[in-house]
Amino acid sequence: MNSASPAPGSQSSLRERNLLRVLDTVTSLGSLTQVEIAEQTGLSAATVSNMVRDLHAAGVVSLTPGTRNGRRAVHVALATPDGVIGAMVFGDRDVRVAVAASPERILSSTRMPLPAEHAADEGLNRAAILIADLLEQLGHEPSELLAVGVGIPAPIDSVSGQVGSSGILPGWRGVDIEVAAGDALRTPTQVDNTANLAAIGELNAGALQGVQDAIHVKMSYGVGAGLIIDGSLYRGSAGTAGEIGHVTIDDRGAVCRCGNRGCLDTVVGSAAILDALRPTHGGVTLKDVISRALAGDTACQRVLGDAGDALGSALSAVVNLLNPQMISVGGQMARVGELLLGPARRTIERCALPSAGQSVTIVPGVLGDEADVIGALHLAHEMRETAQRAGLALA
Ligand SMILES: [Zn+2]
Structure with a gap:
């Protein structure tokens, strides 16, 4: 004893x-x-x-x-002697914020709906007020917030700091997001797209822990991916790597918000899924479709299965290029599990090179819809650590 x-x-x-x-x-x-x-x-x-x-x-x-x-x-x-960190993650229809002592220890979080066509400063200012409210409820001074990771549901051009495609998030056009977020929050911020943040979350605390080469696909209202190469996130030369939503699936297909035709997003995005079900199911929401599919509605299952098939086609090309060990799929649509993943897996087995297709495992993400918030906290945590090391070096 x-x-x-x-x-x-x-x-x-x-x-x-x-x-x-x-x-x-x-x-x-x-x-x-x-x-x-x-x-x-x-x-x-x-x-x-x-x-x-x-x-x-x-x-x-x-x-x-x-x-x-x-x-x-x-x-x-x-007590949080090292101050606190924050996350501010924008979706197509909402913003989620969190205040945390570390990425593993969220102290408080909340979400607020946003109008689809909101302007950047409106979204950022509302989210900054939400974070200020959380800090006050937790008994923290604004100055204790040391860094914030910011997520945007669009590719971010690493040179201009702006949304990397004029048709996506029109209300954010021409805005240097890191500068605008820093002004709204009065603390250092780092911005990335939410698919990359979800990949960082799953890599550090979820399905991709310990995996060297992987793809994390985020399927909600739109589809995006984060690429993990040699154990870290790969952003590409201009920061927009992983935009699987804008891979052409059908070059005579519907016009995409990016200006191209027949992108994966036009086939598996929520607009396409809801359009396909409108004649039989009327004005349902994505959430309805997911719960009906899980309850056995065959039309909803079919549409989500077709989306899995199209996702598998786009992923086959990526699997051939990158030869990943694992693909995790998260976001709202991934809640249907094998109804989506099964068809994606079968298409990859059929279309990818046998050696690459057979060596990749496709799994659901384990952090659910919170993967991007946890990823944003990891960005903020790294910023705080870098600042503290710099402070020690100067002391
Ligand atoms: Zn597109």
Whole structure:
């Protein structure tokens, strides 16, 4: 028996259990008053007060003066001596924000719908207010936010810092996103497209951990991919590598928002899926189609299966070029699992070179819709580490 651990039932083991209960509650629920901690844990006010005093003395929690129900109250939160990092990830219809102590420890997160044709400054300012609200709820000063990873659902040109195609996200045209986001947040930011961020998330904490050569495909309203080569994200010469959504599948097909015809996006994007179902299913949403497919609706299953087939065609070319070990598929549409992945896998087996097609494993992503937020936090974490190393070198 380990002599350092107290005997069961002893006073010190009770104290240890109470400390852990208070700590677990603050870890999972964020900033709380002592009254709220007592309500959540069922411990007495006096016990909570003692535990909070000890945790504060050990530097584990921070105490911030505030109010509760109009009365003065101290807010207890996990201490973050290295400051906090943030994520701000734009989708076609919403923005999600998160504040975290590290990429593995999200302290609080929220989302807000955005109009489809919103202007960049409107989106950035609204998201900056959401982050400021989260910081305040957590008891952090704005200055404690040290870096933010920003995700945009479009290719980003690494030279101009702008959206790399004039037809995608029209409200963001001509805007240097990193500069505009830095102005809105008043903290250093790094911008990448959400498919790349999802790939970074899955590489660091999901399905692609330890994989050297891989593709992560993000399928939501549109489709994009992040390429992992030799264990790190490959962005290409102008930052727009991995744009699988704009690979031509049918050169006489529908006109794409990028200006080309018959891109994969025009075949498997949500607009194409909903159009195909309109005659039989009326005005359904992508979410409806996914839940109906899972419930056994054969038309929804067929349309998603066809999308998997088209995805497999586009991926076959990429598999031949890059010979990846693994392909993970995430985003909303991946929730249907094998209904999408099965046809994609069969098409790759049929169309790719046998040696390349047989050596690649196709799996669902494990981080779900949060992969891009976690990827954005990894970008922010790297920025904070680089800044801290630079600060140490100067000191
Ligand atoms: Zn296109």
